[in-house]
Amino acid sequence: MEPVTLAIGGASYYVATKFVDQFISQEGYGWFRKQLFPKQRYVDRLYQLIEETASEFEVEYPTDSGKVPFYQSQPLFDVLNEYILFKEFPDKAEVVNKFSDYPSVLPPTQKQLERFYAILALKINECETLKKLHIEETYKEKIFDINEELIQIKLILRSIDEKLTFHLNDDWLNEKNRQAIADLGGRYTPELNLKLEIAKIFEGLGRTQNFSELFYSHIDGFLIKGNKLCTCDEISSQLSVISKSLTEIITLYQAIDFSKLTKIPTDEFCKSIASCNNAVAESESVLWKLREEAKAAGESNDYSDKYSSILRELRDFDYECNKLSTFLNSITVKLSNNPFLLLEGEAGIGKSHLLADVVETRIKTGSPSLFLLGQQLTSDESPWVQIFKRLQVDTTSDDFLEKLNLYAQKNNKRILIFIDAINEGNGNKFWDDNINSFVEEIKRFDWLGLIMSVRSTYKNITISDENVSRIDFETHEHIGFKNIELKAVNLFYDN
Known part of the structure; x- marks a missing residue:
């Protein structure tokens, strides 16, 4: 009709x-x-x-x-x-x-x-x-x-729609991903896989259940220590400030719907945490002064006094404040709100292996992804034209991205688009001229994220610092097995 x-x-x-x-x-x-x-x-x-x-x-x-x-x-x-x-x-x-x-x-x-x-x-x-x-x-x-x-x-x-010649589902995405992983050849050896700390940032990017649980664990640890603070008349006003801030933190946390991509209000969280830090500092100052006065009056000794317990609790709580603040300002949380990552690293450090492993993990957990290789974008044509040729689909970027976005929204799971080694192929010639429009198109869709990796020595050639800043990429350096060399060596010889 x-x-x-x-x-x-x-x-x-x-x-x-x-x-x-x-x-x-x-x-x-x-x-x-x-x-x-x-x-x-x-x-x-x-x-x-x-x-x-x-x-x-x-x-x-x-x-x-x-x-x-x-x-x-x-x-x-x-x-x-x-x-x-x-x-x-x-x-x-x-x-x-x-x-x-x-x-x-x-x-x-x-x-x-x-x-x-x-x-x-x-x-x-x-x-x-x-x-x-x-x-x-x-x-x-x-x-x-x-x-x-x-x-x-x-x-x-x-x-x-005649413009789209493929049926988007997990099978189609996973088949394209496995083809790309196979084309990496020796760059990806799953039997030599060692889980790295950097893998956590992709949980934030994808707004996964693991990220939700990680966020909860930090909030929970903070609240447990805050609620354990003993009553102390000498610092009642400071404890009142802490109690108010704990309530604010709970309210902010409960308002977040992780499955619906609710923006995490990091500034508001950090403001309440800063109030706790200040209240702790004031409390310690008051109690240490009272402690010194008690010592001078001969009412206490160096090993035991009535303020030892509350001072220890304040110290533990201050540690949790700093721990939560560090987490909220981490690249993991930043990427949960702004899922656009430029991953750089030296040649051979393991960028391709890392991205392939993340994609494989997401396949196993039912989290949709699309993995593309910069080495296969070899012409002077625009990125989208080359990408659609590799995927063997006849479509436009707007239709393709809208379909991905609808599919992600339907499944309540953000789709991540990975493009490995953008400095390879012909990338050094076409990316800098096309990167702004390419990223802005993807940013129009709330349920999509983008990860691009680049060799550090080619970064400024492939994408200028000005463009990185303009499109508001979160940038992060992959350092490979640095600081865990012994584990890596043992894994190599065990296989």
Whole structure:
């Protein structure tokens, strides 16, 4: 069935009229009040606001596909408004079926729906003429309620789109990854694998369950030590500050939904931790002064006094404060919020082995990834053209990335794109001219992350420091087996 599409003005006017009619009906106006109600003035003003909303929305979300935006399809726009804006709305199934009936209409994402109706609701609620039509924020709950079904529909439509000649699933991704790993040859020898500390940063990148547990362990250790502090009248005000900060930390932690990529508020965490550090320092200063005064008065000795226990507890808590602060400022947590990593290291240090091992681990844990090799990007063509040739798919970067993003969102697992050794192949010639647009395209999609590795001696040739800074890469150096040489040697001879 083809969509009944109108020029945006036609759809807007139809919906404005329907909206006002339903408002009058819900208000229970009698015949006389209906006759006196300035319906046409309401309809005209609402029509104008819907037009303004659509125009503003198109600036933020321009349509570059051949499909029709949802607000230009009268049947879809009509049922969406009934479901999202009115107290009595159709079943969710009816809304979803409407999208299934009209495959030529581009289904919106949850973010797009929320943005469209946020603009419209604000305009209506601020309008003197339409303030009686006040829209409550419950519309967000209704949008969230249908989001999962819209994702499924969008994936189905993408699968049958002629532009995409492959069916995205774990099997397809894993097959491409294993082909790339095989092409590494001797650079990856899994039997000589030694788990390194650096592997933890990829848990943050992927927002994995391991990262969630690691985060919890740091918060838990901090709270345990904080709650163990004994009551001490001499430092009651400082202990009150610590208690307040512990509550703030708990509130911040409980607000994080690790599976939904909620941003971790590191600045707020660190502010509360700093309050604890200051309170500990003040407490120790007060207690040491009292201790010295007691000694001078002959009331205590060097080995035992009434402040020893609380001073020890304060010292232990201060250690946990510093430990949590260090973790929150670590590359692991930074990458959980900004999943874009440039990994550098000297030749032969094990960058390719590390990335291949991380990809293999993610395959085993059901975490989707895409592994690409810089050595295979050998032409002067743009990165995406070369990548799609290697993957043997006929698509565009926007369609490809959107499909990856939808798949990641559907599975509640961030997809990581790995590109190993970007200085190899023809990378020194094309990456610096293309890196900004390449990364910015990926950054448009919340559920995608990017890891690129580069040999240190070629870093400034392949990507300039200016571009690294501009695209806000997190950078990290891989040092291989440094500091664990003995373990590495033993592993080598054992195999």
